[in-house]
Amino acid sequence: MDVAQLVLDYLKALAWPLIVGFAVYHFREPIRDKISSLENAKTPLGEASFYRDVHSVEERAGEIAEQLAAKDEPASVNLNGGTPSVAGSSSSVSPPATMTPIAPESAWLASALGTVLEGYDLSSVRDLVQLDPNAAVIMSLRELEKLTKAVVVISDMEPLQRPLSLQPLLERLRGKLAAEYISIARDLARLRNRVAHGDEDVNASAALSFVHACEPLGEAITSLGQSMARHPSRAVAIQRALGVSQHPVLDPQGTDGSIQ
Known part of the structure; x- marks a missing residue:
C-alpha cells in the first residue's frame, strides 16, 4: 500500500x-x-524615453547649426533683392513684371523651384502640436521630404524617376549638404517611424521638440537649394522654365560658383 x-x-x-x-x-x-502587446504598450515611461531621444536630437541639431554658422554662416537668396536673410526665414516674393505661360514639359522644374523659394515653413504644423502631436511629428518630416525632393530635382535638373524617402534623397546631396545634417535626418526618420508605426504616442511637448529639431535641417536644405537655383549653370534654364528673361531670385550675381 x-x-x-x-x-x-x-x-x-x-x-x-x-x-x-x-x-x-x-x-x-x-x-x-x-x-x-505588453512590450509595445504605450506607457508614461515609454513617452519619457521618446522625449529624451527627440530632445537629444534637437540639441544636436542646434549645436551643429551653430558650429557650421560660426565657420561660414549660410544665407538664403533674398527674394526682394536686399540684404540676404537667414535661410528659412519668410519673405514675400515680388513677381517679375512679365511672365509667359510655363511650358508643360518644364512644370516639374517650376514646381521644384516654387517649393525651394517657399522654404521650410512649419507654421501649419505647429498648429497641430496641441491638437494631434503624432500628426505634427509625421507632417514635420513629410514637409522635409517634400523640400529635399525639390532640391534634388534642381540639383540634377531633371525630374525624379521614382518616389524616394528622405534618407535616399539626402544621400544624393551628400558632399553638398553637411554630413552632420544627414546624420540628424537619419535620427529624425527613426523617431518618426516609431510614431508612424504606432510604437509611440507622443505628447505635445515631445512633438514640439521634434519640430524644433527639424528646423535647422530644413533651413540648411532651403539655403542649399536656393544657392543651386542661382548658380549660372542652372539659372538660365530655370528662367526659361519660368517664362521670364530675368528674375531677381535667380540673379547669379554674388554667387561664388562653389555649389554645383
Whole structure:
C-alpha cells in the first residue's frame, strides 16, 4: 500500500509540468501576441524615453547649426533683392513684371523651384502640436521630404524617376549638404517611424521638440537649394522654365560658383 501511494504521488508530481507544458504549447500563438502587446504598450515611461531621444536630437541639431554658422554662416537668396536673410526665414516674393505661360514639359522644374523659394515653413504644423502631436511629428518630416525632393530635382535638373524617402534623397546631396545634417535626418526618420508605426504616442511637448529639431535641417536644405537655383549653370534654364528673361531670385550675381 505504501508503494502504491508513493507511485501515485510521483504521478501527481509529474502531471502538473506535463499539463503546463501542453497548455503553453497549445496556446503559444495567443501567448506570443500578448507578450508582444505588453512590450509595445504605450506607457508614461515609454513617452519619457521618446522625449529624451527627440530632445537629444534637437540639441544636436542646434549645436551643429551653430558650429557650421560660426565657420561660414549660410544665407538664403533674398527674394526682394536686399540684404540676404537667414535661410528659412519668410519673405514675400515680388513677381517679375512679365511672365509667359510655363511650358508643360518644364512644370516639374517650376514646381521644384516654387517649393525651394517657399522654404521650410512649419507654421501649419505647429498648429497641430496641441491638437494631434503624432500628426505634427509625421507632417514635420513629410514637409522635409517634400523640400529635399525639390532640391534634388534642381540639383540634377531633371525630374525624379521614382518616389524616394528622405534618407535616399539626402544621400544624393551628400558632399553638398553637411554630413552632420544627414546624420540628424537619419535620427529624425527613426523617431518618426516609431510614431508612424504606432510604437509611440507622443505628447505635445515631445512633438514640439521634434519640430524644433527639424528646423535647422530644413533651413540648411532651403539655403542649399536656393544657392543651386542661382548658380549660372542652372539659372538660365530655370528662367526659361519660368517664362521670364530675368528674375531677381535667380540673379547669379554674388554667387561664388562653389555649389554645383
